[in-house]
Amino acid sequence: MSKVKVARKSTRIDMTAMSDVTVLLLTFFMLTSTFVQKEPVQVATPASVSEIKIPESNILQILIDPTGKVFMSLDKQGDMVETLTSVGRDLNVTFTPEEIRKFKVEKTFGVPIKNMKAYLAMSVENQDKVLKDLGIPTDSTDNQFKVWIKNARATNPDLRIAIKADQKTPYKVIKSVMTSLQDLRENRYNLITSLKVESAN
Amino acid sequence: MSEIQTSDTGGGKKKKGGSKQKKLSVHIDFTPMVDMNMLLITFFMLCTSLSKPQTMEISMPSNDKKVTEQDQTKVKASQSITLVLTGGDSIFYYNGLPDYKDYNSLKLSSYKADGIRSMLLTRNNEAVYKIKDLKLKKLQLKITQAEFTKQASEIKNGKKTPVVIIKATDNATYKNLIDALDEMQICNIGRYVIDTISAGDKFLLKNRETKGMLTRNIAK
Numbered sequence: 001m002s003k004v005k006v007a008r009k010s011t012r013i014d015m016t017a018m019s020d021v022t023v024l025l026l027t028f029f030m031l032t033s034t035f036v037q038k039e040p041v042q043v044a045t046p047a048s049v050s051e052i053k054i055p056e057s058n059i060l061q062i063l064i065d066p067t068g069k070v071f072m073s074l075d076k077q078g079d080m081v082e083t084l085t086s087v088g089r090d091l092n093v094t095f096t097p098e099e100i101r102k103f104k105v106e107k108t109f110g111v112p113i114k115n116m117k118a119y120l121a122m123s124v125e126n127q128d129k130v131l132k133d134l135g136i137p138t139d140s141t142d143n144q145f146k147v148w149i150k151n152a153r154a155t156n157p158d159l160r161i162a163i164k165a166d167q168k169t170p171y172k173v174i175k176s177v178m179t180s181l182q183d184l185r186e187n188r189y190n191l192i193t194s195l196k197v198e199s200a201n
Numbered sequence: 202m203s204e205i206q207t208s209d210t211g212g213g214k215k216k217k218g219g220s221k222q223k224k225l226s227v228h229i230d231f232t233p234m235v236d237m238n239m240l241l242i243t244f245f246m247l248c249t250s251l252s253k254p255q256t257m258e259i260s261m262p263s264n265d266k267k268v269t270e271q272d273q274t275k276v277k278a279s280q281s282i283t284l285v286l287t288g289g290d291s292i293f294y295y296n297g298l299p300d301y302k303d304y305n306s307l308k309l310s311s312y313k314a315d316g317i318r319s320m321l322l323t324r325n326n327e328a329v330y331k332i333k334d335l336k337l338k339k340l341q342l343k344i345t346q347a348e349f350t351k352q353a354s355e356i357k358n359g360k361k362t363p364v365v366i367i368k369a370t371d372n373a374t375y376k377n378l379i380d381a382l383d384e385m386q387i388c389n390i391g392r393y394v395i396d397t398i399s400a401g402d403k404f405l406l407k408n409r410e411t412k413g414m415l416t417r418n419i420a421k
């Protein structure tokens with residue numbers, strides 16, 4: 001009786017092919033995706049059948065949350081600085097270079113001008129906490145929103161305005177933003193939506 | 202982890218002629234590399250978004266007070282449709298001029314396919330068929346994309362197409378507005394405008410709610 005010798009096979013797997021696949025996937029993700037922007041409020045945009053893509057640069061995004069708070073974001077840091085100084089000039093606030101430096105790196109802003117100095121003095125974590133409770137005033141008596149738009153437009157004439165609002169936002173808020181824009185003769189702008197698959201038609 | 206394995210098996214057999222160079226088989230273990238890549242992929246999947254947001258381009262009428270009577274575009278009452286978006290996702294419409302006496306002139310509709318869409322498609326059927334033909338032509342590569350856009354906008358803005366006025370009450374949501382604008386696109390309506398709600402429209406809504414109570418009160 002001779003024992004059947006079981007051949008000992010090495011369990012080592014060649015990972016080269018696996019590595020190739022992962023690198024490929026990684027490259028795909030790096031090339032196609034864009035980083036999620038940090039926004040103070042979560043906004044669910046309504047769906048539409050429109051298939052126009054938003055332009056890459058020169059965007060002035062107006063973010064409106066369901067309770068009607070308005071935030072803004074500019075995609076160029078140079079524009080941010082100039083807009084802040086000119087808005088400060090209009091509303092009689094002067095900013096120190098330190099404050100301007102801090103404002104420059106902000107992704108989304110939306111603070112009443114009287115709170116701006118205190119806000120910029122805060123640490124980043126505290127800023128994130130308070131920002132969602134603030135917002136640019138849009139009421140007719142103290143329409144700072146208009147001042148911001150006017151100065152942003154003066155800084156960069158190629159700016160495209162895009163409104164990103166939550167689908168539950170009351171029309172009242174949208175209307176006040178739209179009339180403010182109309183007053184400034186900003187009659188063409190984009191509404192940001194997400195894609196809806198339309199079966200009919 | 203990674204190792205370079207030499208071909209000789211740890212000094213068991215030795216080849217003759219030690220002057221010969223040893224053959225090295227370079228075998229690198231890629232497992233850590235795969236681990237790292239997987240981590241990076243996970244990071245990218247979580248922190249980035251693949252889809253770019255869609256937009257809808259609208260142009261609003263200027264509210265310049267200096268616009269004179271002659272500059273204003275006048276539309277035939279028979280061509281105009283007014284949509285009134287109200288709270289609770291309901292939508293009303295009336296054709297042409299509002300009829301303040303008859304509360305039934307303000308019709309209730311819905312955002313569904315059998316609601317305003319079918320109504321608008323029937324009103325705009327001429328343009329809808331033309332656009333369909335045009336799309337077919339484009340698919341058969343008879344016309345280019347540029348020609349298609351040009352002709353499509355010509356059809357959409359033709360003299361006979363209906364003009365839609367969208368008015369929303371304060372209780373309507375942003376979604377309602379986008380849905381209404383969406384219908385314009387689906388129904389190939391080129392001429393539409395977003396307007397603020399007037400006192401007359403509010404009267405119509407109220408009148409419909411009370412089943413003509415307001416008109417009867419006025420008549421008394």
